[in-house]
Amino acid sequence: MRYVIPSPMLAKAAPTVPDPAKYAGGLLFEPKWDGFRGLLAWDGDSVEIGSRGAKPLTRYFPELVEAVPRILPQPCLLDGEIVVATGPVGAQRLDWEALSQRIHPAASRVATLATRTPAMFIAFDLLALGDEDLLTTPFEQRRARLETLMSEVAHPLHITRTTRDRDAAVRWLQEFEGAGLDGVVAKPLDQPYAAGTRTLIKVKHARTADVVALGYRIHRSGSGVGSLLVGLFDSDGTLRQVGGVAAWSDVRRRELIDELAPLVERDDAGAAVTDEGERSRFSGSKDVSFVRLRPERVLEVRYDQLEGSRFRHTVQFARWRPDRDARSCTYDQLDTVAGYDLADVLG
Structure with a gap:
């Protein structure tokens, strides 16, 4: 099988964290990661990382390409964020400058930075599992399948944390900025994956x-x-x-x-x-x-x-x-x- 990587689902901005009661199917809240959006496809033979734009990211993150077949239990198509963390243990935070330096034309430099500032992939959606297309499946079910898939997955792959509690999301908006994150995303639980459309809701610091x-x-x-x-x-x-x-x-x-x-x-x-x-x-x-x-x-x-x-x-x-x-x-x-x-x- 070979996965076709779609355009990522996008978010529209909101001034405050939305009220889940106003959405028939409810909302799930996630931290908003400040990195490169990545759609990671592993078909059982090769790994490909697509970006929000037309530029493939695969060659810039060889450490992720190496880790995916070794860590993931089966072929899948994931939506998530590529991030780099720096700082001492106990006080790490996302580092946008270190991440941006990973986009380099020289293969030797890419290899050096993959060791010096290795990246992580934070998964937040599952678009396909094996030969099963999940794009039309409601997000609540996709999230449950993602949790099962990644229940024993190790670093550098992670699954983003979530909450249905609006008060917790408001607290995350304030606290997580200290780790380099830049907001909160709210996702309707009853919606399919709408590629290229702004169906999600993002709340950023203003x-x-x-x-x-x-x-x-x-x-x-x-x-x-x-x-x-x-x-x-x-x-x-x-x-x-x-x-x-x-x-x-x-x-x-x-x-x-x-x-x-x-x-x-x-x-x-x-x-x-x-x-x-x-x-x-x-x-x-x-x-x-x-x-x-x-x-x-x-x-x-x-x-x-x-x-x-x-x-x-x-x-x-x-x-x-x-x-x-x-x-x-x-x-x-x-x-x-x-x-x-x-x-x-x-x-």
Whole structure:
């Protein structure tokens, strides 16, 4: 047999943990793992790991490919998350930066990182078992079959923990962030697996911060502001880039060019000063240069979490803050999350 890997089932955002009583079939709550979505297929002969996009992940995680035939009791198709944990025993947490480094073109580097920062696969759904297709089976039954399948499965494969208790899910939303997780997912128990549709419900952390506009990149169309780079002052007064704001409308992009023009730094000839932006392994040959702004204008943004000294995801614009002095935009304003051992999340 050979499994056809479907598009993963997706989630729509909600501001609060939903009430199971409002769903005829009830809800099952899970921690929201912060990793690479992976659909792991083992047909009895070979292992394949598909991603949320079109890019296969199989070659980047040889330690998982090796472990699956040795650990799983029978061929199956699993939906789950690939994560990397770092830190001392008793205080481990998910490490997005270490995980992102696993995507590397060199086979030798992939092999080295598989040993240095090995990954885990956290299973949360079962789409096929042997030659039985489970896509049309209600989630409650798929979950029960998954629990049976993985009852004696060992590291690096795990099954995510669940609860039907909304109060417990609310508590997880707060506590598990200390282990690097980024929210809670609610899943209707009576639903089939709806590939590519947003049937699930995700609740993520939502916070605001006042940041300084550092510069902007021109939109790929060549017209208007594509993204606004923002920063915060650290304890020694250094202004550090912490992320970017995007998703402007066409009209708003063009308006921002004019609004930000008085802040554009210029050379002696009057030309706008540009800088080379920070690169990542996902940048490739992409132009990351940006027009530099005098760090004077403050804006409020919405963000979910911090990864090191930067925002984990692209942040959302909330409003301009003309009442705030740029120097007051420091890291001190950000929430401090209490540590939580990943082992306690894995159960």
